[in-house]
Amino acid sequence: MSQTFHLIEYLTVNRDRGILIWILNIGAEKYWNRVHAGIVDRSEEMTVNRVEEMNLLLCREQDVLILRERPSESYLAHLKRLGFATPTILVPEETDPLTPISELVLKDEQLQKTLSNIAKDADDVYFVPYAVTHLEESIANNCGLQLVGAPSGVNAVVNDKIFNRHIAEQLGLDVCQGKVCHSVQEIRDEYERLTNGEQRFEKIIIKEPHGASGKGLYIIESPEKLSAILARLARVARSHEDAKWLVEGWYLKKADVNYQIYVAPNGEVDVFSIKQQVLRDTVYIGSKAPAELDEVVLEAYHDFGKRIGNYLYSIGYSGVAGIDSIITDDDLIIPIIEINGRFTLSTYISFIGHVLGEQRLYSRYFKLVSDSPCDYDELQRVLQQENILYNQATGEGVLVYTSATLPLRLDASSGSYTGRLFTLILARDWEGVEAYNERLEHVVQHFASLRLPASSR
Structure with a gap:
């Protein structure tokens, strides 16, 4: 990979440069290590696979995005009206909702040939997956693509919570x-x-x-x-x-903080997108940006990120990593609770300000259950009727940023349509964000209650 390549610069100041081939291969952990899946909820897994659409928030016009299914045209048109680019979208010929996206690509010789031709026709082409496993390495090798990220073996080590604690101890950072x-x-x-x-x-x-x-x-x-x-x-x-x-x-906390780092191929470390996470127990349900932290604490996080990034580079790591941390009730910062050596869902909303302008932002997602399907257009109408749909003129409101995760498919086990609603709430100040959030929660609760039979409420 060229030593001059810098992903953050390609997404910000050099948006016209090169071609990025994107794939959001969520679920990479099972390829790195033995992970006991437990009881698999097929309906939930199908929904999770479709979060791949949020990759559109990062794409540039000249880029290529691999999806298991082309998004609805109304969804793409709405994003384009807001200023997001529509890349070239490639879809495997044979697809299904459960097979991991990279496995679908490796089964499609024609799609791999198309990727090979893109690589041959331009020098500045890079393959940017959500995570690097042996599958993405195979795609890169088969198609002659320059892969962004560390080798899969290094990723397997970095995505180990016990090794994460070892890193903190090696760097002299506070640990739980x-x-x-x-x-x-x-x-x-x-x-x-x-x-x-x-x-x-x-x-x-x-x-x-x-x-x-x-x-x-x-x-x-x-x-x-x-x-x-x-x-x-x-x-x-x-x-x-x-x-x-x-x-x-288990500490009482003032804040759960996620900060992203990018380790460039030459070892340069950038710290970006410091957000306050919103968790329900241990499960992520949203983020607030910018984080409500004072300058001293923010500077500390930049220092932590640089030190951690330098350590990761020393063991062969490059690419994006998301780091979860906490600030305890007595103001102790635990800089590493967990390192995700890959993109996180938070990464995909980290550059929204370059399109929509710098605002207070709160990402929220909800599980939706309905007795009938709910598509993107219907949800847009509901938000419009409630006067909370994102308004480009004011820069405020609720933006739904995936369409295929909505309750579109029947869950045979429950007899209901299940899905996830991913939203961004934007406003000039946190009071405005909270007002929109309360109204959104009311809409979600009311919307679900109207559509579910009484026995399911």
């Missing part, structure tokens, strides 16, 4: 009280120490090394809950001699 445990008995002993020690944590969290979106995380608030979880983990320990878990105290 706790330890790495290699047996069920060690977990039990650490629970006793954390809940009965000097700080007396009311809860602890047990973390499996790998997993995303809250999977492999267990919040323990009682001995009874601990016993139930340990029974499950004991089965894992019996079949995996090298099993280990990270056990940490």
Whole structure:
């Protein structure tokens, strides 16, 4: 890869330069490490796969975006009216809602030939996946593409919560009280120490090394809950001699903060998009930007990001990484709770200001359940009727930024249509954001109640 390539510059000051070939291959964790999927919700998995549309928020006009299905034309037209570019969209010939997108690409020789021709016709072409696994490496090799990101083996190491703690310790950063445990008995002993020690944590969290979106995380608030979880983990320990878990105290927090870093091929580190995350327990439901942090704290986060990025580069990492952190009630910053060595959903909304202008921004997503399908056009009409649809003239309102994740398909197991609503709430100040957010929540609740039969409410 050219040493002059810099993804952030291509997305901001050099938007006319080169061609970026994008793919949002969510679910990469299962290719890096052994991740126990548990009971798979097929309807949920189909919805998650369609978040690939949010990649449109980053694309430039000359770029190429690979999707499993072309978005609705009204959705594309609406984004274009707002100032977002419409790239060339390529769709695999044989597609289905469950097969990972990169597997679909590797099954399509014609699509790979098209990508090869793009690479041959221009020197400045880069392949930018959400994450790099052996699948994306195969696509790059087959098509002669320059791949943006670290080798899959390095990614597997970086996306390990136990290794994340090791990085923090190596850099001398504050870490949560706790330890790495290699047996069920060690977990039990650490629970006793954390809940009965000097700080007396009311809860602890047990973390499996790998997993995303809250999977492999267990919040323990009682001995009874601990016993139930340990029974499950004991089965894992019996079949995996090298099993280990990270056990940490659960802190009362002032803020959950996510900051993104980009490690360029030459080792330059950029810290960008510092956001306050909104979590429900351990599951991400939205972000607020810019983060409501004072200048001293913001400067500290830039320093943390630079140090972490330099460390990652030293072990062969490059590309985007999202870092989750917390600020405790007593103002202690724990800079690394988890490192995602890949894009995160937050990455895709990190450059909205370059299109819509700098505003206060709150991303929210909701799970929607309905007794009939709900498409993008219908939802736009509802938001318009409630007078909260994003208005380009005022720069305020609610913007729905995916269409294919809405309740469009019947979930045979429940008999309902299920999906996710991804929105951006924009306003000049946080009071305005909160006002729109309250009205949006009311619309979502009212909208669902109108469409569900009484027995489902």
